[in-house]
Amino acid sequence: MKIFATLGAAAAMMTAGAAYAGPAVLVEAKDHAIISGGIGSGTPLETRNQSGLAAFYVDEGTSLHPFTAVITHTTIFSGYEWFSDSGTTSAAVSYFVDASSRIKGINHFVLWNEESSGIGVFDLYYGAAPGALTDLVLAGITPTDNPLVDYLPDVYEFSKRPNTGWWTLVMDGCPQPIVGSYPACAVGEVAWGGPSVPEPATWAMMLGGFGLVGFAARRRRQSLSVTA
Ligand SMILES: [Ca+2]
Numbered sequence: 731m732k733i734f735a736t737l738g739a740a741a742a743m744m745t746a747g748a749a750y751a752g753p754a755v756l757v758e759a760k761d762h763a764i765i766s767g768g769i770g771s772g773t774p775l776e777t778r779n780q781s782g783l784a785a786f787y788v789d790e791g792t793s794l795h796p797f798t799a800v801i802t803h804t805t806i807f808s809g810y811e812w813f814s815d816s817g818t819t820s821a822a823v824s825y826f827v828d829a830s831s832r833i834k835g836i837n838h839f840v841l842w843n844e845e846s847s848g849i850g851v852f853d854l855y856y857g858a859a860p861g862a863l864t865d866l867v868l869a870g871i872t873p874t875d876n877p878l879v880d881y882l883p884d885v886y887e888f889s890k891r892p893n894t895g896w897w898t899l900v901m902d903g904c905p906q907p908i909v910g911s912y913p914a915c916a917v918g919e920v921a922w923g924g925p926s927v928p929e930p931a932t933w934a935m936m937l938g939g940f941g942l943v944g945f946a947a948r949r950r951r952q953s954l955s956v957t958a
Pocket residue numbers: 776777778780781782783810811918919
């Protein structure tokens with residue numbers, strides 16, 4: 731009876747919760763739309779399907795850290811990147827993120843900033859449709875100006891946004907100074923991240939854990955009252 735009450739309290743704590751959320755995992759964009767900058771070369775598909783990364787991640791299943799601390803994007807262009815039209819210094823691309831209920835909000839943006847042109851400065855918006863500049867999430871960000879070597883991503887954290895929506899990357903100040911030979915904006919790869927909700931098995935383990943904590947506390951109280 732008492733154990734039952736303890737479990738009930740633990741479950742209530744978690745649902746009312748301080749919302750337990752697991753470590754952030756990587757989330758892949760499911761669609762894209764070019765808003766400005768021309769059709770360019772390559773396709774934004776190559777910036778959201780993990781092409782060019784040194785190792786692939788499992789959508790919603792791979793920890794953001796340490797993956798993003800070690801996985802580089804290749805400098806090889808063909809099939810791996812997107813460039814806006816030659817001569818453009820700004821561009822905008824929208825990405826559709828639609829995470830399952832296993833993810834509890836989106837609170838990271840990950841950018842492998844293409845090495846030869848790259849993005850000088852960017853804003854990132856969240857909205858309901860391609861090109862919707864509804865909610866300014868990241869403003870005036872200057873990403874790493876990568877040299878001509880395989881490169882790591884920049885990881886940005888912000889307060890949680892809904893699992894589903896369109897994210898518009900508004901790029902300006904292109905190309906970046908280092909190399910900067912091709913006059914355009916370019917993206918190597920993008921990803922999002924959000925805290926994962928534990929699997930049912932994990933919930934059971936946690937409930938078990940709470941039960942044990944309650945049991946131990948009760949035993950402590952009992953032995954205290956005996957010795958008192
Ligand atoms: Ca890529």
